[in-house]
Every structure is written in structure tokens, then in C-alpha cells.
Amino acid sequence: MAEPYYLTTAIHYPNGRPHIGHAYETIAADAMARFQRLRGRRVRFQTGTDEHGLKMAQKARELGTTPRALADDMSGHFKALFDKFEISYDRFFRTSEDAHHRASQALWQAMEASGDLYLDRYEGWYSVRDEAYYDDSEVVTGEGGEKLSPQGTPLEWTVEESWFFRLSRYQQPLLALYRDRPGFIRPESRRNEVVRFVEGGLRDLSVSRTSFDWGVKVPGAEHHVMYVWVDALTNYLTGLGYPDETDDFSTFWPADLHLIGKDIVRFHAVYWPAFLMSAGLALPRQVFGHGFLLNRGLKESKSLGNVTDPGELADRFGVDPLRYFLLREFSFGQDGSWSVEAIVNRTNSELSNSFGNLAQRVLSFIAKHCGGRIEAEAPVTEPDQALRDLVHHACAIELPEAFEKLAFAAGLEAWMKAVFACNAYVDEQAPWALRKTDPARMQRVLATLCGAIRDLSVAIAPVTPGAAAQLLDMLCIAPADRSFAALAHDPAMGPIRVDNPRPVFPRLDLPAEAAA
Ligand code: ME8
Secondary structure: OOHHHHHEEEEOOOOOOOOOOHHHHHHHHHHHHHHHHHHEEEEEEEEEEEEOOOHHEEEEEEEEOHHHHHHHHHHHHHHHHHHHHOOOOOOOEEEEOOOHHHHHHHHHHHHHHHHOHHHHEEEEEEEOOEEEEOOHHHHOOOOOOOOOOOOOOOOOEEEEEEEEEEEEEEEEEHHHHHHHOOEEEHHHHHHHHHHHHHOOOOOOOOOOOOOOOOOOEOOOOEEEOOOOHHHHHHHHHOOOOOOOHHHHHHHHHHOOEEEEEEHHHHHHHHHHHHHHHOOOOOOOOOOOEOOOOOOEOOOOOOOOOOOHHHHHHHHOOOOHHHHHHHHOOOOOOOOOOOOOOHHHHHHHHHHHHHHHHHHHHHHHHHHHHHOEOOOOOOOHHHHHHHHHHHHHHHHHHHHHHHHOOHHHHHHHHHHHHHHHHHHHHHHHHHHHHHHHOOOOHHHHHHHHHHHHHHHHHHHOOOOHHHHHHHHHHOOOOOOHHHHHHHHHHOOOOOOEEOOOOOOOOOOOOOOHHHHH
């Protein structure tokens, strides 16, 4: 039985349309999900929308609609975007689903049964934008004297009756967790931040609100709704059928990976494991906090007029090039700055001119001059073997090792080096010239290249699924042979057939506004 692998993205606030940061995170998670499937694992991949809380309630009021109508509308935009980007989720989760209310209440009751919930009064700062509480020590004073969070979001002084979670009890268990499982929080810099935060002491956490009702009702105290992060985090359990003892739950919990942005690491690496310990549930294996995307170095915002619709970028540049760009250009744990020039340059130099051109030249030559068939009988020479070894090492070893650590850019760099090596081999072996002088050797060279293109296509499939599938179709590779295990078995490939070759990575033009 294949080893299970459960990964999740954050669930996104549908208080507006999706932005490029949402696309970035979900594309990375999708690449990981596809990668694990190609490694033979039984993958469960969940994404979705986080629909409760004050932020949603306020936005709906501002728009003169209800939170539910806003969530229905915007959640649809997220789903449509993810479908456009070929996100292979198994479950698109919405926290307004009835089953989720029941699951959140079950988790609550489990924490209550452990003696970790008590009723008191909350007095302190709250940021609606972050849906987060801040300690006095974290508050910053703005230029006009206004109180701000460390992220610069506005704070309101909040006083209300509230249920509290005994987070303070979990300081030592959490520190032990970080110590005993050093891979629990990644990358290292985020782990260090969390350890410092927890070492500084933990205060009990306010986990319910009474001033609005758009949320999950607290069992037995129905004028309270749960703090939105309590129900939001529970989504990872509800999607598997919790609290029922389902097969999905026993197969896939604990999650292998929660993939999230750096701004919400505290919720996933401090609150979430504490809730789970309290409820007696197993802890996820890893929380990875990726970096933020900036638009030419700036945060996107309505006031700057630089908000980009990721769907529009996909229409202009193509889904596969955009996915490749986002994972290749930036080191995944760190922030990155993108621009249309960078997308065009990266696509043209690596996908169009290098990989796409290699595949197109080789496959169309075989179609045109060899009747679409190759039976390489000439012996394998040293340069052929060297190329095979290099490509195989990059595709079957270096890229997988890097992807396993979410080092997508490093994995793709190894892949790109193999593409360059193929192009150098074409130049050196000059198969087009061999057609007249040594046709048997020509067949061997073309066969070597087809084997390389097959390996390169399988390895890149998690990142550019559409183009990779087209190339593998053109090479007539059976679906069962499109996996990392197949690469290990057959570095040479048997008789080769090429069907209907066509370019898969057209060159992009710099858009007029960028060229200007
Ligand atoms: O935080 N670049 O939702 P969200 C990269 N509902 N990633 C970014 C980004 C950017 N510019 N901006 C945001 C929430 N993100 C909660 C999560 S999970 C139980 C609840 C990332 O819509 C952000 O870090 O504000 C988060 O991982 C995800 O997008 C959703 O952000």
C-alpha cells in the first residue's frame, strides 16, 4: 500500500479576490502534491477558504451584503483561479460548511474536557485585518498617535467577556516539541523566531467573541462565537471527516505538511500544536512558512494601484510559464520581487530557448526525417553515457532531493543544468549532419536525446504539468511510465515513437507597457 501524504495550504480569506500571494502558495503546494504522487505516494491535498470572523463580517457590511453571500461569491473566485492554475486539490474546503461547525465544536469540547478552557474577560488590543490579538509589548505607535500591530495594521482596544484557552500551560511542551523535532518548523529562520517567542512566555489566549455572530457557536454558550483562528485551523481535521473515525482520518492524520506564509507561522506552530495536544490528537509533521511576493519590491495595495489579478497574468503568459517562474525565481522560504520583465526573461531564456527549443528540434527532426520512429542499434558511446548519467542524476536524484525540502529553485536549477548539457551535446554531436554521413550514429544520438527529454519532462511535470504531459504524449510514453520510479528502471528507453511534435513553450513578447 502506497505511503500516505497529506498536505494543506492555508485557507484564504475570501474578503476580496485572490491575489498573487494566494496563487504562489497554492502553486507551490500543488507542485509538492504532484511531486509526491509521481514518487508513488498516496496524496491528499486540501486548500480552501476561511470564511468566518470579524474581517469577513465587516467587509460584508461595508459592501451592503451578508458575510455568507460575500463568502459564496469570493470563494467561487478562488476556486476558479485554482482550477485555472491546474491545482490538483482533492478537497476545496469552505469553513461555512455545516460539517465544519460540528468538527470545530468537537475540538472545542475535547479541549474543554482537558480543563484548558475557562470563561473570563478580555481586555486588550485586536487587529481585525490580522484577526490577531497583540500584547502591549508588541504595540507600535503610528505617526498620528494611532496604535498599530508590528505589521502596521490598525488595532482596536477590545473589552468583552471571552473564553480563554490555557496556552500558558503549553510553553514547556511546545519547547520540547521544537527541541525533539527540529524539522517541525521550517525554514530555520522561522523556527528560531518561534522558539524565541515561546521562550519569552505564553499568555492564555482569548478564543471566543460576543460582539458579532458570524462564526461557529461555542457549545453551551451560544452567545459566543469561536475566535476565527480556532475554527480556521480545525479545517485541516474536518476535511478528513473529524470527529468521526473515518478511513481518511486514520490514513492521513497527522498531516505531513502545512504550507503557509511567514505571517501566520505563530498560529500554526504555537496555537495549533497546543490545541491538538490539549485535544489528545497527533501533531502535524511539518509547518513550512514561505516568503512573501512583492510587486517590483512593493506590497500590492489598492492605494498604490498595483494590485495584480493572477488569472490575468496566466492569460498573458500561460499557466505553465507562470508556475515555473514563481518556483524558479525565488528561494522559497524568502521574500521575492516579481515583474513582467522577469517573467518574460525567465520563460524565454529557460523554457522557450533552452528546453522547448531542444524538444522541438529533436522531435520534429525525428518526425520529418525518420518517419517518427527510431530503433537505435549503434553502440552507446562515452558522450552518450555521460549525458544519460548527468540527466538522470539531475532528474531522479538532485531535483527530488531538493523538492523534498521545498527547495524548488535549487531543484529547478539542477534540472536546467541538465537542459544546458543536452543542448551542448546536440551542438557537439550535430545529429543533423550525421544524417548523410552516419545514419546509425544519428539514430543513437537522437535516441539519447529522447531519453533525456523524457526524463526532463517527467521531472518538470509537477511544475509545468500541461507542457510536460504534451511532451510525454509526443514521445508516446504510457501513463504508467510517467513517474520517478520509471526513470530509475529505464534510462535508455526502448524503440522510440514520436507523434505530432509541436512547440510547447512559445516565446513571450515583452508587453508594450513594460517595454516602454
Ligand atoms: O492568513 N506573498 O488568509 P489570507 C505570499 N485565513 N504569500 C502571501 C502573500 C504574499 N504577498 N499574502 C498572503 C489567512 N500570503 C488565514 C489563514 S489557515 C488556517 C488561515 C499567504 O487570505 C499568507 O501567508 O490572508 C497565507 O499563507 C495565505 O496567503 C492566505 O492568506
